[in-house]
Structures are given as C-alpha cells and as structure tokens.
Amino acid sequence: MSDIRSLAAPRSARLPSVEIDRTALAGNWQRLAALAPGARTGAAVKANGYGLGAPEVARTLYEAGCRDFFVAWAEEGALVRQALTAPDARIMVLQGLDTDAAALCREATLLPVLSTPDDIAIWREAGLGSPPAPAFLQLETGMNRLGLDEADARAAADLVRAGALSVSCVMSHLASADEASEQSRDQRAVFERLSTLFPGVPRSLANSAGVLLGPDFHYDLTRPGIALYGGTCDALEGLRPVATLTASVLQVRTARRGEAAGYGAAAPLRRDTRIATVGLGYADGFLRAGSGAGVATWPGRPAPTAFLANRAVPILGRVSMDLTLLDITDLAEDAVGPGDRAEFYGRNVPIEQVAAAAGTIPYELLTGLGPRVAREWG
Known part of the structure; x- marks a missing residue:
C-alpha cells in the first residue's frame, strides 16, 4: 500500500511539511567536529536520520566531511549504504545481530556492533574465512543496557589475541552526559579499565552531550546525534535549528465568550475568540501531550505556542489526530487566512521549548514525524 508521499497525484499544499536546512545540518556537524579535533566525528543517522530521511541526511553529512555513520538495524544500514557507495564511508549497526542481519552486514559492507557473546558467535560464523571480518565491540560501563560485562570482554580479548576476532573499535554509551552527574565520570573510569584489554584498538564513548564534556571523553571517535539535528541548540553556541515543522491554516472562525473549543470542551472561552484551525495533529507526530488544555500537565511547563503572522x-x-487550534485573537483581523502556514517548531519556536511543553525530549518529536509530513530539503 502506497503512503501519501508516493501517490502520483500532486501533493496538496495544505499538508504538513518539515523544511530541513541542509546548510545547518552540515554546519552543526562541522561545529561538533571542531570541538574534538583529535578524534574522528561520526553521526547517528538511525531512526531514519532522526525522522528527516537517513539517505539524504547521510549524503549531506558525508559531503560535510563525515565518514562514520551509526544506525540501529542492519536494514537501516543497507539503505544508508545505497546512499553512500564510497568505500571510505563506514556504517555501524548498533543492535539486533542475528544470522540474517549478519548476512546483510556482509552483503552491504556494514560493521556490526557486537554487544553479547551470542553476537560474537554469530559474527564469527558469518566471517567465512581468515582474516575474520571486522566489527565494533560494545562494553557495559554502567548503563545496564547493551554491552559486554568484564568477563565477556576478557573472553572477547582472548579471541582477538588468538586472531579469531577482528575489532575495529571498542565503544560504550554514556547514560547521563546531558545531566550534572557523577555517572559519566564513573562510566569513563570503567571504560578506561576495560578498553585496556584491547591495546591499540580505537575507542569511542561520547554522544552529543559527551562531546561537550571535553577531551577526556572524546577518545578516537565521537558519535553525535541530536545535536546534529538542532535538538540541543541551547547547549552550544553555533548550533542551528535544522527542522522547521509547519502546517496550513484550514479555517478561521470567531467563537463567542462562554463557548468552548476542541474535544471535551477543554478550552472554555472567556472572551470572543478568533480560532485558526490548522491541519496538523498527533497522527503527524505533533504530540497530544503538547495541547493547550485538557491533558495532564505538570508544574512549570512552558505555555504551548505556535508561530503565525510573525507572532x-x-x-x-486539545491537539487532535489531524487538527490543532490556535488562538489568534490578539493578531490583526486580517493577519491570518486559509493557506497561511503556522510554524510548530524550528527557526522561531525552539524544539526544546516544544518538547518541554509536551513533557518529552526533542528526539521524540523528530523521530515521531508521520508519513503525511513531507520532508523538504532546502
């Protein structure tokens, strides 16, 4: 079944879209690379390039200088490999190694990240000869998610010394790098100790927030993700928003004081109110939790807003499946009409602010963008 983007008919201008700033994406990668001049700077392009389209994201970053790309599944990696045929582009698969995934890694020249003894056994069996096919190795350092514990890491080191396993890089993942936490330092200490089991092998620890922790965390390869996409612009000067989500005004109407707006009469009107109905909803990835009223809220959340007519x-x-209502009473009467575009995050509405209003993180907003939302590269 075709999705809405693959139909032959022209796409309606009223459908929601996300404009992707190619220059900002490349510039964000270059800014992060400049912070770690002694390391290679990679890029997480998993989850379809954080919702924006992994092939085009990867091509843009490759042109900017990136050569190391991380995906979650081998199937994602194969799509990125179709976009990046250059032999110096490395594509690492972070999870899900089974015999089928191992075969796909071999076929598409992907490097699996081995996190369990089973992963190692499957990859060795898929190696089909000598020398063994290279892979990354993930160590457990305190997140208790994926990774080899000390005993399994020592067993893997024995295989490397015996020439039965080829490791291109050892890595781990920081759990709390974006918070003021001792955990990052504790994880780094464990990583230092376990990685000495693999002398001379390059090392990788820093995600986006880890890059900002300084050179002690950079090692040989960094792996920024959300910072590339402008999801943490407030954390580092020079990062720019990449994704701008807009949708079209479908109708403008005036409702009277004492009436209510939206499902559940969640917004009782205390004045005559002009309402712009916009064609964007939670089916498009704009979360119901970011409603103006009528959903569970928490102290101190920012007031949910959009940007329309320069305000x-x-x-x-409540945000509904396909529609969101905006209060435009304070705009000039002729300021808004059907077909005008409202911005829900991007250049004028920081995505961090929108995420905070919905009680979530920018990652969820980007990766949750629905198939009706056109990805428009600029």
Whole structure:
C-alpha cells in the first residue's frame, strides 16, 4: 500500500511539511567536529536520520566531511549504504545481530556492533574465512543496557589475541552526559579499565552531550546525534535549528465568550475568540501531550505556542489526530487566512521549548514525524 508521499497525484499544499536546512545540518556537524579535533566525528543517522530521511541526511553529512555513520538495524544500514557507495564511508549497526542481519552486514559492507557473546558467535560464523571480518565491540560501563560485562570482554580479548576476532573499535554509551552527574565520570573510569584489554584498538564513548564534556571523553571517535539535528541548540553556541515543522491554516472562525473549543470542551472561552484551525495533529507526530488544555500537565511547563503572522500564538485546547487550534485573537483581523502556514517548531519556536511543553525530549518529536509530513530539503 502506497503512503501519501508516493501517490502520483500532486501533493496538496495544505499538508504538513518539515523544511530541513541542509546548510545547518552540515554546519552543526562541522561545529561538533571542531570541538574534538583529535578524534574522528561520526553521526547517528538511525531512526531514519532522526525522522528527516537517513539517505539524504547521510549524503549531506558525508559531503560535510563525515565518514562514520551509526544506525540501529542492519536494514537501516543497507539503505544508508545505497546512499553512500564510497568505500571510505563506514556504517555501524548498533543492535539486533542475528544470522540474517549478519548476512546483510556482509552483503552491504556494514560493521556490526557486537554487544553479547551470542553476537560474537554469530559474527564469527558469518566471517567465512581468515582474516575474520571486522566489527565494533560494545562494553557495559554502567548503563545496564547493551554491552559486554568484564568477563565477556576478557573472553572477547582472548579471541582477538588468538586472531579469531577482528575489532575495529571498542565503544560504550554514556547514560547521563546531558545531566550534572557523577555517572559519566564513573562510566569513563570503567571504560578506561576495560578498553585496556584491547591495546591499540580505537575507542569511542561520547554522544552529543559527551562531546561537550571535553577531551577526556572524546577518545578516537565521537558519535553525535541530536545535536546534529538542532535538538540541543541551547547547549552550544553555533548550533542551528535544522527542522522547521509547519502546517496550513484550514479555517478561521470567531467563537463567542462562554463557548468552548476542541474535544471535551477543554478550552472554555472567556472572551470572543478568533480560532485558526490548522491541519496538523498527533497522527503527524505533533504530540497530544503538547495541547493547550485538557491533558495532564505538570508544574512549570512552558505555555504551548505556535508561530503565525510573525507572532507566537497559544495552542488552544486539545491537539487532535489531524487538527490543532490556535488562538489568534490578539493578531490583526486580517493577519491570518486559509493557506497561511503556522510554524510548530524550528527557526522561531525552539524544539526544546516544544518538547518541554509536551513533557518529552526533542528526539521524540523528530523521530515521531508521520508519513503525511513531507520532508523538504532546502
């Protein structure tokens, strides 16, 4: 079954879209690379390039100078390999190694990240000869997610010394790098100790927030993700928003004081109110939790807003599956009409602010973008 983007008919201008700033994406990677001049700077392009389209994200970053790309599944890696045929582009698969995935890694020249003894056994069996096919190795350093514990790491080191396993890089993942936490230093200490089992092998520890922790965390390869996409612009000067989500005004109407707007009459109107109904909803990835009223909230959340006619305007009532209401009463009467575009995050509405209003993180907003949302590269 075709999705809405693959139909032969022209795409309606009223459908929601996300404009992707290619220059900002490349510039963000270059900014992060400049912070770790002694390391290679890779890029996480998993989850379809954080929702923006992994092949085009990868091509853009390759042109900017990136050569190391991380995906979650081998199937994702094969799509990125179709976009990056250059032999110096390395594509690492972070999870899910089974015999089928191992075969696909061999076929598409992907490097699996081995995190369990079973992963190692499957990859050795798929190696089909000598020398063994290279792979990354992931160590457990305190996150208790994926990775080899000390005993399994020592067994892997024995295989490397025996020439039965080829390791291109040892890595681990920081759990709390974006918080003021001792855990990152504790993880680094464990990583230092376990990685000495693999002398001379390159090392990788830093994600986006880890890059900002300084040279002690950079090692030989960094792996930024959300920072590339502008999801942490407030954390580092020079990062720019990459994705701008907009949707079209479908109708403008005036409702009277004492009436209510949206599902559940969640927004009682205390004045005559002009309402712009916009064609964007939670089916498109704009979360219901970011409603203006009528959903569970928490102390201190930012007031949910959109940007329309050069002003921030409140989101009114509940976000529904396909529609969101905006209160435009304070705009000039002729300022907004059907077909005008409202921005829900991007250049004028920081995605961090929108995520905070919905009680979530920018990652979820980007990776949750639905298939009706056109990805428009600029």
